[in-house]
Amino acid sequence: MLVLDSISKTFSQPGEGGPGVAAVSAVSLDVRKGEFVSLVGPSGCGKSTLINIVAGLTDDYEGRVLIDGRLVRGRHPEVGMVFQEDSTFPWLTACENVEFGLRMRGEPARSRRESSREMLALVGLGSFADRYPAELSGGMRQRVAIARALVLQPQILLMDEPFGAVDEQTRIVLGEELLRLQEQLQQTLVFVTHNLGEAVTLSDRVVAMTARPARIKDVLTVDLPRPRDSSVMESPQYSLLVARLWQLLREEALHTFRAAESTVSGA
Numbered sequence: 001m002l003v004l005d006s007i008s009k010t011f012s013q014p015g016e017g018g019p020g021v022a023a024v025s026a027v028s029l030d031v032r033k034g035e036f037v038s039l040v041g042p043s044g045c046g047k048s049t050l051i052n053i054v055a056g057l058t059d060d061y062e063g064r065v066l067i068d069g070r071l072v073r074g075r076h077p078e079v080g081m082v083f084q085e086d087s088t089f090p091w092l093t094a095c096e097n098v099e100f101g102l103r104m105r106g107e108p109a110r111s112r113r114e115s116s117r118e119m120l121a122l123v124g125l126g127s128f129a130d131r132y133p134a135e136l137s138g139g140m141r142q143r144v145a146i147a148r149a150l151v152l153q154p155q156i157l158l159m160d161e162p163f164g165a166v167d168e169q170t171r172i173v174l175g176e177e178l179l180r181l182q183e184q185l186q187q188t189l190v191f192v193t194h195n196l197g198e199a200v201t202l203s204d205r206v207v208a209m210t211a212r213p214a215r216i217k218d219v220l221t222v223d224l225p226r227p228r229d230s231s232v233m234e235s236p237q238y239s240l241l242v243a244r245l246w247q248l249l250r251e252e253a254l255h256t257f258r259a260a261e262s263t264v265s266g267a
């Protein structure tokens with residue numbers, strides 16, 4: 001369904017003419033149709049850079065992105081994106097936010113309003129359709145952003161730390177909602193998170209990335225049964241997988257931490 005073939009990206013530093021910042025290095029990954037794949041790795045390792053490349057938001061990179069066997073460059077109608085930061089439009093109501101992409105596609109007002117309200121109901125915001133983002137909590141705003149991506153029915157949904165700004169309990173509830181939606185809509189999901197438990201709870205496979213530049217360190221298969229909900233956190237297999245994931249990431253996280261420290265101290 002989605003193939004990343006040896007993706008690399010180096011940011012050049014304007015005016016400095018130096019070697020640039022290598023953010024992603026030779027990442028290759030095949031994602032099956034309907035699969036839920038998470039990417040985890042230390043802060044600043046290159047996860048957003050990678051996901052932006054897949055979303056077609058960056059065109060200056062090496063390697064290939066293929067969807068259904070076809071080479072893709074730039075935006076693709078079958079790829080939806082939920083951003084790391086709050087991306088709702090403050091001047092539009094929840095319903096108008098969700099409608100936005102449909103309006104861009106030229107859908108008639110009545111049908112786009114209907115789809116938008118349906119999608120808001122699906123993410124549990126049916127009665128908040130006419131509220132503005134400022135009247136919603138952070139978790140609710142993020143659900144609006146998720147509904148806005150889902151309403152376009154992309155085959156592939158990319159989510160960059162969609163629950164990064166919400167508290168732990170809301171995060172678990174939103175994760176359960178996402179599992180339910182994915183079962184219903186059968187989408188292929190690539191999900192970036194820092195939360196190891198969340199990655200294990202939601203995913204079919206978890207990709208552990210190295211410190212910058214992001215390379216694939218290892219891929220864990222999560223063979224917990226589906227349909228799933230947060231009760232998988234009680235199973236011994238869950239704990240083993242989270243521990244294994246931390247084992248893979250510990251060194252990378254420490255490396256990132258020490259590199260930042262030595263930059264600060266000038267060592």
Ligand SMILES: Nc1ncnc2c1ncn2[C@@H]1O[C@H](COP(=O)(O)OP(=O)(O)OP(=O)(O)O)[C@@H](O)[C@H]1O
Pocket residue numbers: 011012021022023041042043044045046047048049050084212
């Ligand atoms: N537009 C840019 N220009 C120059 N460097 C950039 C740019 N965007 C990102 N970088 C650098 O690339 C590296 C990877 O950044 P990226 O945002 O992909 O990390 P991340 O893994 O998503 O981090 P986090 O987990 O904190 O969101 C960082 O060192 C960052 O400073």
Ligand SMILES: [Mg+2]
Pocket residue numbers: 047048049084160
């Ligand atoms: Mg990021």
